[in-house]
Amino acid sequence: MQEGRTIKVGVLGATGTVGQRFITLLSAHPWFVIDALGASSRSAGKPYAKAVKWKQSTPIPSAVREVGVVECVPEHFKDCAIVFSGLDADVAGDIEAAFRSADLAVFSNSKNFRKDPHVPLIVPYANPAHFAIIPQQQALQSPPLKKGFIVTNANCSTTAVVIPLTALERAFGPIESMLVTTMQAISGAGYPGVPSLDILDNIVPYIGGEEEKLEWETLKILGGIAEGDDGVKAFDMHARHPLRVSASCNRVPVIDGHTECVSVRFARRPPPSPQQVREALAAFTPDAQTIGCPSAPRHTIVVHEEADRPQPRLDRYYQDGASVSVGRVRQCPVLDIKFVVLGNNVSIGAATSSILNAEIAVLKGIVVTK
Ligand SMILES: NC(=O)c1ccc[n+]([C@@H]2O[C@H](COP(=O)([O-])OP(=O)(O)OC[C@H]3O[C@@H](n4cnc5c(N)ncnc54)[C@H](OP(=O)(O)O)[C@@H]3O)[C@@H](O)[C@H]2O)c1
Missing domain, CATH: 3.40.50.720 (NAD(P)-binding Rossmann-like Domain)
Structure with a gap:
């Protein structure tokens, strides 16, 4: 430019x-x-x-x-x-x-x-x-x-989780399966959104259509473009990606910032260690950062070492909401690795x-x- x-x-x-x-x-x-x-x-x-x-x-x-x-x-x-x-x-x-x-x-x-x-x-x-x-x-x-x-x-909930997934796939190859449980902010429902009597002092374990969106959108984003017999190119959600996703979405009494608890299983054996995962996430440098996009943050994924972060109230506005925060990277006894991701739903989520x-x-x- x-x-x-x-x-x-x-x-x-x-x-x-x-x-x-x-x-x-x-x-x-x-x-x-x-x-x-x-x-x-x-x-x-x-x-x-x-x-x-x-x-x-x-x-x-x-x-x-x-x-x-x-x-x-x-x-x-x-x-x-x-x-x-x-x-x-x-x-x-x-x-x-x-x-x-x-x-x-x-x-x-x-x-x-x-x-x-x-x-x-x-x-x-x-x-x-x-x-x-x-x-x-x-x-x-x-x-x-x-x-x-x-x-x-x-x-907005897909965006937050796809960013660390992309970083992990680039470093360690395909992810086979993911379980994700979201705690989504009220502002995700627009204005005036969820009635106060429904959300104060409460958690609503249902957001219409949200789980399906998270499950298929992730595949379209991580998947590829395929050429049909007629020579017309189109997205084929399964053209490249074997990933299976199970999502559970909840509305919580937070104003901005979706928090998501994620467990993943990698195709590669043995899987990466939590420390390797932390290093790969922190090192992730997408094209938006290198080609000169003025809105790209200095760090796309902010990796927290503290045991109790990320938290929406403390971490949602970091870098003007243009990055995501990841913390609590640890071994998962069922899949391979689990972590928490926080994304500002109105900023990077929209x-x-x-x-x-x-x-x-x-x-x-x-x-x-x-
Ligand atoms: N909120 C989030 O965190 C978030 C994140 C990702 C994606 N999204 C998506 O982004 C879109 C907007 O969400 P939002 O939360 O900003 O919704 P919102 O607060 O309800 O705003 C909706 C906007 O649409 C306009 N509008 C409504 N009916 C219209 C009509 N007939 N003709 C022209 N404009 C009309 C409204 O104008 P008036 O003020 O004149 O009514 C308002 O500007 C939605 O599709 C939502 O799913 C939202």
Whole structure:
């Protein structure tokens, strides 16, 4: 990226939990400049500061306070090279498809296109190689597209666990099986989210659709792109990956930060020791760090030695929530190794992942910036 050059971007769902994190991060971004903010017809026509119920710990950035919120239609975003989406999943499918058809590059947080065999599901520290499917996705649209595409990032609980899994696979080869139990923050349900009478003094051992998402998304991310008999490339979740995943998801009375207890079994025998695992996690340096993404943290995985870390209240904002924390790495008497991972669900679990994906796409020339 040329020094001093900027790129106009838009945010769909700008008033929501993820949208507010986008606004906070993009307002301080060295390349991206907010050009348009979209939300529902309830918010459209109002200045951003009047439309939003701002829940961030820093004030609304002054540059967006008076920006008028618009409806989520492509004509309002025609000057944007990149559109970030934090839309409610009930509406994201049709709106994001319309933006792609208008030849806009969409980076989405919603679940709607994650299963599409021609849409990459990218965790920026794990599988940026999956951007390779974009020309295929563009060629399959009618008419074929030159600039428009959809890239999704993963569910917040999937993102946190896939980062250490990627580091471990790079160091020690395939992981055969994983058991994961999550303790997920309330903000993961958006605003106003879980009623206070359901979550205070309580744990809810069910989050609709979450366990299935964690189980299949992990395979798509760690898996590969396969070419069918017709020569069309598509994601095949089992093309490379033999991993079996069992997930148990719980909502807990924490505001931000998903904590996950993970046990893994490696294909290789003997498996690595806990110390080898700690060293591999701490040394993990994904491409996002080396190619110059401005939002990449100095350490992608922060490994804690203390017996009682990571903890959401203490560790969720480290490096602005762009890294994950891993601790309690130890032997598992059933599988091989167990550990605890903490990821900030609104940052690396959502907006930060989208922004990093867009940074990678700009650096690789996948986004057309004129
Ligand atoms: N929260 C997390 O930690 C997290 C993590 C990863 C992924 N996600 C995903 O990210 C997406 C957003 O989540 P969230 O937690 O930010 O939700 P949220 O707080 O409920 O925000 C939803 C946004 O969608 C907008 N919207 C609703 N109906 C609309 C319509 N008909 N047309 C246009 N805009 C509409 C809302 O605008 P108004 O204010 O005008 O209603 C708001 O800006 C969801 O798909 C979610 O699954 C969330």
